[in-house]
Amino acid sequence: MVKAIRGTLVKCDASVKAMLVDIDSKHRNEFIIEDLDEEHVLVKETKVAQFKAMLQNMMKEKLKEPELSDSDD
């Protein structure tokens, strides 16, 4: 029988997906319902906002951006 699973499709590039999977495994897999392919994962609808916030934090830690100065102002 066909199953319909409620959730939120998250589309991202492969590097971001690796981070998402990493976060998920550190939190007893409470976010990801299903790993779909290299660029898509299915996430629990109620946890999306929290998941995104954690991703933002992780990116801030890992990717230090060079400060851009608006010198020609």
Added chain:
Amino acid sequence: MSGSSSEQAYEYLVLLPRQTHTKLYEQPSTVLAVFRCMLPHLAKTIVMAMLYMPTPFSAVDLEAWFRPEGKSVKDKALSALERLHIIQAKQDATRHMHYELSKGFANSLRQALTGGGTHRSFGVPSSTPDPNKVDTEFLDAYARKQWENILFYMVGSTVGLASSAQLSQDIGLGTKKLLEMGNFVQVRSGRVSITREGFTFVLQETNAQVWSLLIVYLRHTPELGMSETDVLSFLFMLGSLELGQDYTTSTLSETQLQMLEDLSAFGIVYRSSKNAATFYPTRLAVTLTSDAGALSTSDSLSSISASRSSSQQGFIIVETNYRLYAYTNSLLQISILSLFTKLTTRFPNLVSGKLTKESITRAVKLGISSSQILSYLTSHAHPQMQKHQPFLPPTVMDQIRLWEYEGERVETTPGFLMRDFKSWDEYRDLKEYAESLGVLVWHHDEKRWFFVNGVDQLSLYMKKKVTRGGE
């Protein structure tokens, strides 16, 4: 974000239960409005064909009208009709499928097309001449002023351009409350700030804005003790009225009289006083159910096509070094620009500034998307800019997109994952149906999985298939 205004109204309408639809279809004006602006063209053709048909229309005969390659268009049209409960698919004793036009809808549409009846659903013009008659120019100015006040309230107070005291007089408490309920603005400790939904709202064309606000209004009618059906049929009636004509309020119901007050605060109708026996629809009202742009917006927001055809030309110049010059003195335009631009100088007829990473990411954080910014800049590009194709310097366009992408690395779509199909054919059939409905977001043929952002039509389809399978 839905592009066309009627699309939004359609999305709202399909969610209503069947009883509400049935009640709505009692009014010829409602039926005509639904027919005119909610249905795809093919659906109109099907309805017209069935309108004077004495017997139900067999599905096999309908099928014969279409070439195989037209299947997806046909499915879309039929699904729209079924969701609005305009046609019903039924099975007769011999287990053949046939379609039937809903009785109430058919009756009302016939009445609307051929006239007759005493339904008075198209408004009753006032019989006594109005001593304070107003002309269309006045009505346009009134509608524009009211509407721009609402927009300015949302944008202006966010960027802190407006002196809030002056604003609070201009727009009513009810309107403010409504904007808050619709989640277009947030009020935190007395300070008003715009939300993600609010941005989308402000950047839409006027007609779509009107519908967005009215839909919020509709959602909250039960709390105000009004009947949703009454409100909706009144709105559809407004769409069929004539600009510059005054209509009597004596035929309106209690709810509709109450509505008039709110609608005049939005600038959708005009009344000379609170107790006037007549009301005038403004251009915002009469374009509710047409796709023509509302308000010949000379200085307000409008869609790309509308702004090009209007006499007012674009006023924004963007240079390859990200500097931006805008020839405008409208406070509304300036405050919108300042949402995503670092404005530095203001002259009597010009403001100048710069698109910076900081200003764009701030806008993105507030919920405005790069495509919205670009479409705003493109549609208001200065005639000098319009000599080049594309109007904006490509480097600037790319950079704005990249700035957005840096902040927003994932794209989310709520919906349903469909899996565990028994056979390849079952998978392909349902996937193709989902594709033709336009709900298919992602699919993986090897796993036989796919993801849709709407499931109710699919489950209907599957149920139908199960019953058909029992033949």
